[in-house]
Amino acid sequence: MSYTAVATSTTPVLIIYLLDISGSMSQMLGDKKRVEIVSDALQEIALEMVARSTKGELVSPRYRLAIYAYESVVHDVLGGVRTIDQFVRDGVPEFAPRGGTNTAAAFTEAEKLLQQELQYMEGHPAPLICHMTDGEYQGDDPTPVVQRIMNMGTPDGKVLVENIFISDKILKSPIPPLDQFPGITNEADLANEYARTLMRISSPIPESYLSEMQEFGYGLKQGAPMLFPGQSKDLIRMAFTMSGATPVA
Amino acid sequence: MTPPIITVPQQHETEASVELVPGPVALTYVYARSRDTRNANALGQDFIAYRWEAGRVAFALCDGVSQSFYGEIAARYLGLRLIDLLWEFRSDATDAAPLHALLTASLNGAWVAEADALVHGKYITPTLPPMQRTALERKREQGSETMFVVGVVDLEARVLWLAAMGDMRAWLWEPNGAALAIEGAEWETRKRWSSRVGMKNGEPFAVRRALDGIAHITIHSDGVGSYAPRLSELSQDLLNSITAEQAKAPASDDICVFDIDLATQPRFGEYTMLPQVEIKKPTAKDKALRWRHVRLATRYRVAVDDGTQPYTIEIDATLRPDEPANVKQRSFGYVVTLPANAEPRPVTCRVQALNDYTYPGAWSAPVTFTPAAAPDAFVAAGTRGSEPISKPKRKPAKKKRIRALITILVSCILLVIIIVASWIAFAVVNWNELPR
Numbered sequence: 081m082s083y084t085a086v087a088t089s090t091t092p093v094l095i096i097y098l099l100d101i102s103g104s105m106s107q108m109l110g111d112k113k114r115v116e117i118v119s120d121a122l123q124e125i126a127l128e129m130v131a132r133s134t135k136g137e138l139v140s141p142r143y144r145l146a147i148y149a150y151e152s153v154v155h156d157v158l159g160g161v162r163t164i165d166q167f168v169r170d171g172v173p174e175f176a177p178r179g180g181t182n183t184a185a186a187f188t189e190a191e192k193l194l195q196q197e198l199q200y201m202e203g204h205p206a207p208l209i210c211h212m213t214d215g216e217y218q219g220d221d222p223t224p225v226v227q228r229i230m231n232m233g234t235p236d237g238k239v240l241v242e243n244i245f246i247s248d249k250i251l252k253s254p255i256p257p258l259d260q261f262p263g264i265t266n267e268a269d270l271a272n273e274y275a276r277t278l279m280r281i282s283s284p285i286p287e288s289y290l291s292e293m294q295e296f297g298y299g300l301k302q303g304a305p306m307l308f309p310g311q312s313k314d315l316i317r318m319a320f321t322m323s324g325a326t327p328v329a
Numbered sequence: 330m331t332p333p334i335i336t337v338p339q340q341h342e343t344e345a346s347v348e349l350v351p352g353p354v355a356l357t358y359v360y361a362r363s364r365d366t367r368n369a370n371a372l373g374q375d376f377i378a379y380r381w382e383a384g385r386v387a388f389a390l391c392d393g394v395s396q397s398f399y400g401e402i403a404a405r406y407l408g409l410r411l412i413d414l415l416w417e418f419r420s421d422a423t424d425a426a427p428l429h430a431l432l433t434a435s436l437n438g439a440w441v442a443e444a445d446a447l448v449h450g451k452y453i454t455p456t457l458p459p460m461q462r463t464a465l466e467r468k469r470e471q472g473s474e475t476m477f478v479v480g481v482v483d484l485e486a487r488v489l490w491l492a493a494m495g496d497m498r499a500w501l502w503e504p505n506g507a508a509l510a511i512e513g514a515e516w517e518t519r520k521r522w523s524s525r526v527g528m529k530n531g532e533p534f535a536v537r538r539a540l541d542g543i544a545h546i547t548i549h550s551d552g553v554g555s556y557a558p559r560l561s562e563l564s565q566d567l568l569n570s571i572t573a574e575q576a577k578a579p580a581s582d583d584i585c586v587f588d589i590d591l592a593t594q595p596r597f598g599e600y601t602m603l604p605q606v607e608i609k610k611p612t613a614k615d616k617a618l619r620w621r622h623v624r625l626a627t628r629y630r631v632a633v634d635d636g637t638q639p640y641t642i643e644i645d646a647t648l649r650p651d652e653p654a655n656v657k658q659r660s661f662g663y664v665v666t667l668p669a670n671a672e673p674r675p676v677t678c679r680v681q682a683l684n685d686y687t688y689p690g691a692w693s694a695p696v697t698f699t700p701a702a703a704p705d706a707f708v709a710a711g712t713r714g715s716e717p718i719s720k721p722k723r724k725p726a727k728k729k730r731i732r733a734l735i736t737i738l739v740s741c742i743l744l745v746i747i748i749v750a751s752w753i754a755f756a757v758v759n760w761n762e763l764p765r
Binding site (some may be wrong): 086088089091126127129131132134135136137138139140168169171172328329 | 363364366371372395400454457461465467559
C-alpha cells in the first residue's frame, strides 16, 4: 500500500472519471454553469497530464483515461479506455446536462472496467476514480459498490476514490486560501449529510500524492480524505489536479 | 590554442568507449536514450561534453529535465558553457569558495538570457494536436531546465574541482573499490538550472579535493538507477550491460556515464601518440574537408565550431558500404561535407586521429570556411558521434547521364578519326606498292 509506483509508458496509471451531468449541472456557479466549470477543469488537468507525459514532442502514454458521464443513464464518453496520447488528439468532450443522478450505475460501470483491467496492472500505480457530482444520488445507494471498489487494487495499493462535491454550502466555516487549506479532516466540519456520506467513501490522500499537490502549491495535509468541496472554480481545479497527481517517471 | 570541446551525440546511442589521454588517464563514457525516446527517434536529454590537454581534463554532464521545455536545450547549452568556464578556472585556493562564487555568478548571469533566446526560438511542429501545442507553449514559458555535474581534473596540481546541482551523481573510488565521501555534496532532485530563472531551488555545491587516494572518478545521470554501486568496478562490458538492462525497465530513462581512470598504466611500453592530421584547406569551389589517412587511425574526430554551439562528430576510418552521404572515403583519404546554416556563416574545423590503444593525435591546424549551401538537414548515419549535418547538394542524375553520353560520343568520334588517319597514313606510306 505504498502508492509509490510511478506512471510510465509501460506501467501507465488508469484514471476513471465519473462525471455527473444531471440537469442541475446547468445551474450557475459564479459566472459560469457548473458543467462548464467542470469541462474547464478537465481541460486543465488533461493539459497537465499531457505536459507531464511530454518529453520534447513525444507524448508517452503514461495515463490511461476512461470518462463516464452519468445522469439517469451512464454514457461511456471515450468509448473505452484511451491513453493520453490518443486523448490529446481528440481533446476534451463537451457535456450537455440532462436527466437524473444515477450515481450507483456510474460506479457499477467503473467496477466492471476495473474487473477487466486490474489483472493486467501488476507493477502499475493504483488506479484512481475521480467522481464529481452536485447532488444526492437517485435510485440505489452507491456506498456498497464504492466499498467493493475500494477493496480492489494492485500491489501498489487499493483503488483510490476521490469525490468532488459541487455545492454552495458544504463546509460550516469559510475555506482558507488553498495554500493553507489542509483538506477536510473532520466530518463535523461538513454542513451537509450527503457530503458526510461522500467523505466515508473517499480514500485517504496517499503521501506521494500529497507531495505532488504540494509541488502545485496546495497546502493539503496528511490524513485528509480525497473529498473536495466544489464551492468555487479554484477548488474544483484543485480537485481535478489531485486526479492527475500520480507520480510520473 | 584551446582544444575543442568534445561532445557525445544526443541523437543516438554511443556504446561504451575509451579514450586514452596523456597523463595517462583513460576516459570512458557511454550514452543511451530511454526506450520511449529511442522508439520515437527523438533526441536524448542527457548530455556529455569534455575537453582535455596533457595534464588537464574538464567535463560536464547534464540531465535535461523532461518535465521542462525540451530539457535537451538547457542540457546542451549549459554543458558547453560550463566546460568553457572551468577550463579557464585557475585558483590556488585551498577550498572551493572561488569556484562556487564563479559558478553562482555565471549561472545567474548572461547565460540565462542566451538560453532563454534558444528556448523562445525553438520551433514547434504546427501539425501537433492543439492540446499538445498548448501544453508545450505553457512549458516554454516555464523554460528549459537541467541538472549538472561539472569538474576539472588538474593532474599537475593533483587537484579535482567539482560542482553540481540536482540528482546526478559523482563517485570518487579508492583503488579497492570503496567510495570516498565527497564533503558537502548534495544530490537534490529539486535543485536545477533553468533557462528562465538561472539557479532554481538553491545553489550548486562545489568541492576542491586532492587526487590522492582516488583511483577513478565516475559521474552519471539518475538513469543508471540501482546499478550505480557497481560502477566501482567499471568496464566497457559493464556499462553496455547496464544500458541494455535499463532499456528494458518500465521507467527506462536516458543514461550517461563518464569515468576518469587516474590509475591506468600502459602494459606494453609507453603509449604512443597518433600522427597529426593535415586538412586540405577548402576552396571556394570545393567546400569540403579533405585529409589523408594517418597510420594506425581507426577513426577520426571532426570538431565543428560555428561560434554558437560547437560539436564533434566521429567517423570510422574504414567506412562501411552504407557510408553516409556526407562522408566519402577515397584512395587518398576522406572527404566530409559540412552543413550550411540557415544563415551561412563560417565554421572552424579541426580533425584528430583516434584509436583505442594509443593517445589520439594532436588536433589538426584549424581551417575556417563557409560550407556549401544545402537545402535539407539530416543526421549522418554511420558516423560515430554524428550531429545534425546537411546533405550535400548532389548533381542531378539527368545532368550526369547527359555528360556521360557526350563523353561516349566524343570518344567514338575520336576513335573514328584515329582509324581513318591510320588508314590514310598506311595508304600514303605504301602508295607505290598498292595494286593498280
